[in-house]
Amino acid sequence: MFSPKTLFFRSFGSIQKRLNSTLVIAEHDDQALGAITLNTITAAQKIGHEISVLVAGANSKKVAEQAAKIPNVKRVLVAEDAKLKDLLPERVSEVVLDAQKKHNFTHILAGGSSFGRGIVPRVAAKLDVSPISDISDVHSVDTFSRAMYAGNAVAKVKSNAKFKLITVRGTAFEASANDGGSASTEAAEVGNINTDISEFVSQELSKSDRPDLQTAKIVISGGRGLKSGENFNILYELADKLGAAVGASRAAVDAGYVPNDMQVGQTGKIVAPELYIAVGISGAIQHLAGMKDSKVIVAINKDKEAPIFQVADFGLEADLFKAVPEMTAELGK
Amino acid sequence: MKILVGVKRVVDYAVKIRVKPDKTGVIKDNVAHSVNPFCEIALEEAVKLKEAKKASEVVAVTFGNAKSLESLRTALAKGADKAIHIECDDKTADKLEPYHVAKALAELVKKDKYDAVFLGKQAIDDDANQTGQLLAGFLDWPQATFASKVGPSDGALIVTREIDGGLQTVKVKLPAVVTADLRLNEPRYATLPNIMKAKKKPVEKLTAEKLGVDLTPQTEILEVTEPPTRQAGGFVEDVPTLVKKLKEKGVVA
Numbered sequence: 354m355f356s357p358k359t360l361f362f363r364s365f366g367s368i369q370k371r372l373n374s375t376l377v378i379a380e381h382d383d384q385a386l387g388a389i390t391l392n393t394i395t396a397a398q399k400i401g402h403e404i405s406v407l408v409a410g411a412n413s414k415k416v417a418e419q420a421a422k423i424p425n426v427k428r429v430l431v432a433e434d435a436k437l438k439d440l441l442p443e444r445v446s447e448v449v450l451d452a453q454k455k456h457n458f459t460h461i462l463a464g465g466s467s468f469g470r471g472i473v474p475r476v477a478a479k480l481d482v483s484p485i486s487d488i489s490d491v492h493s494v495d496t497f498s499r500a501m502y503a504g505n506a507v508a509k510v511k512s513n514a515k516f517k518l519i520t521v522r523g524t525a526f527e528a529s530a531n532d533g534g535s536a537s538t539e540a541a542e543v544g545n546i547n548t549d550i551s552e553f554v555s556q557e558l559s560k561s562d563r564p565d566l567q568t569a570k571i572v573i574s575g576g577r578g579l580k581s582g583e584n585f586n587i588l589y590e591l592a593d594k595l596g597a598a599v600g601a602s603r604a605a606v607d608a609g610y611v612p613n614d615m616q617v618g619q620t621g622k623i624v625a626p627e628l629y630i631a632v633g634i635s636g637a638i639q640h641l642a643g644m645k646d647s648k649v650i651v652a653i654n655k656d657k658e659a660p661i662f663q664v665a666d667f668g669l670e671a672d673l674f675k676a677v678p679e680m681t682a683e684l685g686k
Numbered sequence: 687m688k689i690l691v692g693v694k695r696v697v698d699y700a701v702k703i704r705v706k707p708d709k710t711g712v713i714k715d716n717v718a719h720s721v722n723p724f725c726e727i728a729l730e731e732a733v734k735l736k737e738a739k740k741a742s743e744v745v746a747v748t749f750g751n752a753k754s755l756e757s758l759r760t761a762l763a764k765g766a767d768k769a770i771h772i773e774c775d776d777k778t779a780d781k782l783e784p785y786h787v788a789k790a791l792a793e794l795v796k797k798d799k800y801d802a803v804f805l806g807k808q809a810i811d812d813d814a815n816q817t818g819q820l821l822a823g824f825l826d827w828p829q830a831t832f833a834s835k836v837g838p839s840d841g842a843l844i845v846t847r848e849i850d851g852g853l854q855t856v857k858v859k860l861p862a863v864v865t866a867d868l869r870l871n872e873p874r875y876a877t878l879p880n881i882m883k884a885k886k887k888p889v890e891k892l893t894a895e896k897l898g899v900d901l902t903p904q905t906e907i908l909e910v911t912e913p914p915t916r917q918a919g920g921f922v923e924d925v926p927t928l929v930k931k932l933k934e935k936g937v938v939a
Contacts, residue, residue, distance in 0.1 A: 441856065442819070442829060442831075443828050443829070446823070466850050467831075467832060467847075467848070467849040467850050468849075468850070470815050470819070470831070471819060471829070471831050472819075473819075474784070474815075474816040474817075474819035474820045474823065475819045475820070475822055475823040475829065476823070477785070477816075477820060477823065478785075478788065478819070478820040478821070478822070478823025478824045479823050482785070482904060483783045483784070483785035483786075483904035483905055484784075484785070484816055484820075485905065486813070486814045486815055486816060487813065487815075496908065500813065500913070501712075501811065501812055501813050501910075502697070502703045502712060502810070502811055502813070503810065503813070504913060505702070505703050505712075505912075505913065506703060506705050506712050506910050506911070506912065506913070507910070507911050507912070507913050508907050508909070508910050509907070509908040509909045509910075509911070510905050510906065510907055510908065511905070511906040511908055512904065512905050512906075513903075513904050513905070513906060514904040514905070549859065550827070550828040550858065550859045550862075551828035551829075551830075551856055551857065551858045551859065552856065552857045553854070553855075553856055554844065554855040554856055554857050555854070555855045556849075556852070556853070556854045556855070557852050557853045557854075558851040558852040558853075559851060559852045567850075571937070571938070595938060603868070606869075607868075607869075612852065613834070613848050613853075613867075613868075613869055614848070614849070614850060614851060614852050614853075619810065619813065620724075620807070620808065620867075620868060622850070627937050628932070628937040628938065638699070638700075638702065639699070645913075645916060648937070649932070649935055649937050650916075651928065651932070662918060662921070663916075663918050664916045664918065665918060665919060666918075666919035667919055667920075667921075667922050667928055667931055667932070668918070668919070668920065668921040668922065669921065669922055669924075669925070669928050670921055671924075671925070676925055679925040680925050680928070680929060683925055683926055683929045684929060684938065
């Protein structure tokens with residue numbers, strides 16, 4: 354039934370499987386595994402190799418326990434050292450390189466967040482390979498899709514690099530389950546970390562009770578049309594009614610209405626919620642790059658010609674200062 | 687402090703790009719190009735440091751085809767002291783990866799001493815967001831990416847970075863690589879007298895061969911396609927209709 358040739362390839366395939374393995378660099382805050390790591394695990398599963406997860410940090414044990422429960426993860430490498438506090442890229446890269454030396458992974462992945470983008474290319478340089486950023490699809494072990502030109506072109510690329518160093522677009526892959534797995538845990542080597550060249554000074558994180566922008570099911574974003582930071586309150590009220598996260602266009606951030614970490618777009622955050630409500634946003638190419646994969650898009654704008662209406666499933670030509678409170682009231686009925 | 691600033695010539699941010707019918711790339715002929723916006727911000731920061739007497743010299747560098755010289759002239763008009771053009775033909779330029787650019791910049795830094803390299807956080811064409819980090823890796827220098835504030839401090843830079851949850855401040859010892867985010871500054875316009883003066887400023891020509899950089903591609907572009915287009919759904923007349931339709935769709939409770 355099977356020709357010798359098929360049999361040869363089949364057995365060759367199984368040998369390959371043992372030789373090839375993928376490392377996922379976990380993102381976390383010492384307490385919980387970052388949501389984007391679960392999306393990255395799904396991308397790793399599509400590549401199809403045995404998956405290891407590296408948890409590096411000053412307090413990584415708790416997060417390592419969470420990582421060990423992710424189905425299909427074979428091994429969790431735990432690097433715990435005070436020098437890894439605050440996850441500076443100069444230091445975490447060294448731990449990744451130590452792990453690479455020991456296990457010889459063929460693929461090293463991290464989420465395409467500010468953390469992953471900081472580390473993956475740096476490790477790539479040290480391994481002397483060209484990395485691939487922000488993949489949105491996996492076709493095979495060496496072929497991936499990624500967006501360019503603010504999402505106006507999709508490139509299918511084949512990496513001939515000896516190791517594949519990849520960041521993953523979180524919104525392009527479902528989150529993996531976070532329970533049911535039983536990976537083995539082992540201590541990772543923490544070798545010579547140079548603490549001399551960089552140090553953490555301080556951090557100022559925006560606090561919010563609303564869901565995280567990148568994983569929220571509903572996102573409401575405001576643009577220049579809101580006219581002031583105070584006026585964003587009408588969006589917060591609607592957001593609270595819907596359990597939504599609040600985002601913004603670059604214009605709203607530049608005008609100082611809201612902090613920069615709320616920016617949605619080519620150079621801000623990429624979101625793909627079930628429902629995206631764009632309020633007072635014209636819909637520049639750079640903004641569309643960050644939200645046009647949303648399932649349902651609603652635009653509320655008083656300018657009928659605004660480009661946002663060309664991608665909206667439902668457009669409402671109206672004054673947002675009337676329409677948004679009306680919507681909040683209507684949803685309360 | 688002597689600063690090297692990388693600038694890239696890209697299709698202008700306002701252009702609605704089109705994919706070539708043969709799927710080999712995007713149409714670049716007869717399309718407006720300009721300096722990548724993030725490179726302009728990196729350059730502005732270097733020039734401001736020079737004006738504040740914190741930097742001694744600002745050198746702009748680009749790696750690209752003959753037309754990339756335009757970007758260098760712009761950089762010189764905005765205050766760079768001299769420029770370096772690592773020249774290659776159009777075909778090679780199309781296949782350059784951040785890896786190759788970072789390799790070439792690393793060689794420049796080894797050849798001539800710089801205290802810092804300022805780059806944009808990403809180019810708006812390939813959207814890679816890699817070159818700065820790769821360069822820092824090749825040189826084993828610290829990196830301060832996505833900078834929204836840069837302050838020199840006694841052999842180091844104090845840099846505020848835009849991260850996912852807010853802002854983070856780090857101190858990186860010089861020499862270091864800094865990549866600029868949007869909020870770092872407002873780039874200036876080049877004035878006509880400065881554009882004229884820039885024509886007299888020196889531009890050094892180099893090639894990858896002279897720098898000893900191998901340009902063999904590691905990433906092959908198999909095809910470039912348009913993303914799936916969305917169909918506009920049209921307008922709804924009022925808020926109650928909108929809410930009703932969203933409920934029917936099941937996206938709001």
